[in-house]
Amino acid sequence: MQGPRVGGNRKWNGSFNGRPTLIVELAPFIRINYGKSSVHAVRTLMNSLRIWWRLLDKYHDIAPIDSVGDLGDFHGAMQMRDGVSGDNASLFLRLANAARGERGLSPLVWVKNQRKTSILDVPEEEDVRALYRTLKRRVFATIDRWRAFDALASDGKDWSECMKSRPQSLKWTLVDAFATYKGISNKMKHPCPSRRACLSHLGLKSMGSKFFAHYEDIVFGLYPSRSDVQNVLIMILLRAGWNGETAVAIDGLNLKSTVRGHPTSKAHNLLYSNKDRGNTEQVAHGQKRSDLSPANLVELLVGRTKPLRAFFSKEIALLSKRLVEIGADEDSLDRISALRLQLASAWVYIQRDDSEISRLTSQNYALGPDGKKSAMLCLIQETNSSNDGAVVPESITLSDFRDAFISFSYQYSGYSWLETQLAAGHTSVESLTTYLRKRRWKTYGEGRVVAFFESFWTEIKTRRIADPAVLRAMADRGEISDEQRVRWINHKDRTRVGMGCKDFTHPPKDISPEHVEGDGCRVQRCTLCRLGVVFDDSVDHLARRRAELAWIKREIPLNSWYQSSFPLEVEATEHALKNFAPELVPERQSFWETEIREGRHVPLNMEGEYGPNGKS
Numbered sequence: 001m002q003g004p005r006v007g008g009n010r011k012w013n014g015s016f017n018g019r020p021t022l023i024v025e026l027a028p029f030i031r032i033n034y035g036k037s038s039v040h041a042v043r044t045l046m047n048s049l050r051i052w053w054r055l056l057d058k059y060h061d062i063a064p065i066d067s068v069g070d071l072g073d074f075h076g077a078m079q080m081r082d083g084v085s086g087d088n089a090s091l092f093l094r095l096a097n098a099a100r101g102e103r104g105l106s107p108l109v110w111v112k113n114q115r116k117t118s119i120l121d122v123p124e125e126e127d128v129r130a131l132y133r134t135l136k137r138r139v140f141a142t143i144d145r146w147r148a149f150d151a152l153a154s155d156g157k158d159w160s161e162c163m164k165s166r167p168q169s170l171k172w173t174l175v176d177a178f179a180t181y182k183g184i185s186n187k188m189k190h191p192c193p194s195r196r197a198c199l200s201h202l203g204l205k206s207m208g209s210k211f212f213a214h215y216e217d218i219v220f221g222l223y224p225s226r227s228d229v230q231n232v233l234i235m236i237l238l239r240a241g242w243n244g245e246t247a248v249a250i251d252g253l254n255l256k257s258t259v260r261g262h263p264t265s266k267a268h269n270l271l272y273s274n275k276d277r278g279n280t281e282q283v284a285h286g287q288k289r290s291d292l293s294p295a296n297l298v299e300l301l302v303g304r305t306k307p308l309r310a311f312f313s314k315e316i317a318l319l320s321k322r323l324v325e326i327g328a329d330e331d332s333l334d335r336i337s338a339l340r341l342q343l344a345s346a347w348v349y350i351q352r353d354d355s356e357i358s359r360l361t362s363q364n365y366a367l368g369p370d371g372k373k374s375a376m377l378c379l380i381q382e383t384n385s386s387n388d389g390a391v392v393p394e395s396i397t398l399s400d401f402r403d404a405f406i407s408f409s410y411q412y413s414g415y416s417w418l419e420t421q422l423a424a425g426h427t428s429v430e431s432l433t434t435y436l437r438k439r440r441w442k443t444y445g446e447g448r449v450v451a452f453f454e455s456f457w458t459e460i461k462t463r464r465i466a467d468p469a470v471l472r473a474m475a476d477r478g479e480i481s482d483e484q485r486v487r488w489i490n491h492k493d494r495t496r497v498g499m500g501c502k503d504f505t506h507p508p509k510d511i512s513p514e515h516v517e518g519d520g521c522r523v524q525r526c527t528l529c530r531l532g533v534v535f536d537d538s539v540d541h542l543a544r545r546r547a548e549l550a551w552i553k554r555e556i557p558l559n560s561w562y563q564s565s566f567p568l569e570v571e572a573t574e575h576a577l578k579n580f581a582p583e584l585v586p587e588r589q590s591f592w593e594t595e596i597r598e599g600r601h602v603p604l605n606m607e608g609e610y611g612p613n614g615k616s
Helices: 020-034 039-058 073-081 086-102 125-150 174-188 195-202 215-222 226-240 244-248 294-304 306-326 330-344 375-384 399-412 417-424 429-435 439-463 468-477 482-489 539-555 558-563 566-577 584-597
Strands: 259-261 268-275 280-287 348-350 357-359
Touching: 020 039, 020 086, 039 073, 039 086, 125 215, 125 226, 125 294, 125 375, 125 399, 174 195, 174 215, 226 244, 226 280, 226 294, 226 348, 226 375, 226 399, 244 268, 259 294, 268 294, 280 294, 294 306, 306 330, 330 357, 539 558, 539 566, 539 584, 558 566
Parallel strands: none
Antiparallel strands: 259 268, 268 280, 348 357
16 A cells, blocks of 8 residues: 655645544643643644654554554554654654553554664864853853942932933933932833833933933843843753753743752752653753852842743733733733743843843744844854964854763763763663764774773683673773782672772762762762672672662652652663573562561661761
8 A cells, every 4th residue: 555655744744534532542641741841842742643643544444543542563564664753653652652551551662763863073072162161251241240230339319200300411320320220110110111111201302311321231230131041041051961942941930840959969959941852851960159050040040030020920910800800802811821931931031122021932042142143153253253262163053062961971971871861861871872973982982892802802811711890891991900800809899789899989970979089989879880890799789789779769759769860770770680690680689678678688778978077
């Protein structure tokens, strides 16, 4: 049966039949996954469902579909043949399997078409660092401007009500102009009166007055401009490795859920946002004391725009009251909808030309001030014209920052897929393949294969045996000392999960953020750490840790469990246990579960704490 291909075409491909039962079954899960998503994400969903409805129409005579229970492997094979993209297949399958699960049906497992991606270059580290320096200067200039303005004397004179008794040649100081502007704002009940509104209120004939010479200093001493919020957004993209849509979706209204404390480090904080693609929560880490911490930057912006948000809330209340009194009004409904979007956005700013209140969106966040050049091109050109001597390629885009972040995380984690997955906010390692499909890592991977086989044959020639842990250490470091071999054999430099450690006194910051220099690692969650080495006799300790994690999951609130890194540790521990005999692992884990249940072994669910002198 040969018909037109239904996948991968963005153009309208004609009408399709409705499937009321199927859509009713999917509807609850569409609401769960897309109820708070952006317009862009909902449009993507609609386009995907249209593709699927046309596919089901095409093969209806062979395999009719009315309900999720009618879906089968035939439809999986046909979506492959018709070129449905992997993203569209995953989206539909996620919804269909959720609906099938509610009805007690087994999940469908379909092979999906893979997007053909070429092997590309990632931006060079020195280029990204040069852009970061320029961006940092911009952001600090904004912060310094606000701090200087806040430090102005508050005893300026408000001339907003007595201009008629004052000569037109009044010598305006910045503090007097500011006090007058605040007076106008209070009387007009508007947080940011425009130039024209000020002109009318003051009874001046033209904007040639010295008052207006201070106007922009006042407005942008109080509130952010478009370039201010855009610089902060780009800084977060660079430091967090998020895509632009995730950053734009940061909730500026519910700041308590957006900015949270770190669960194990008082010196760090976390910034949360929701990623439309996959509807997953994304997290960015930062130091509390740093002005450039992603969480601190968002708090700063939301704090500066607090009067604007109060204004939005009052107008929404007035319009809502009007709707109750006089009935539905399309203009009022549209205005309420627009105000609610501004209220929820972290990226509210004042337009420089007309003092209108606006916000960055997923459609305009990447545009430069003139609306023609991209914001990234402006940043690159400013960097190249500075005195740093940098020559950054103008081909770099904002989306390259995410590629660079993931690639650098991969490099600095010791090429750990698990740590890079955590840094990228991916739910599976497979999602990393697109981002690591770069020439640099292709070359690196080929080199690691060569290093492994060289280490393997060296071990066979010299010792007649090749220990997997030793091979891993040699491939990573090139060589290991005889002393280190002996210590590992004698169970020294072993951790409480039975693994070796390649640098026990220098654990990675992401594993032990409060580590004290010179002390041993107190955390010892070794399956999450790039320094961990698994030995042939590690099985008992790893099985014990797996049993401990099962106990911890039962003992703590489920919400706390899923917000922690414990689920990832379970996954990593189970992955490590796959190296051992399948009949041995369940036996040892069952033994430790019994020991815990009967009180003979007490699991540790708190990491070691460091005192002021590095002592616990």
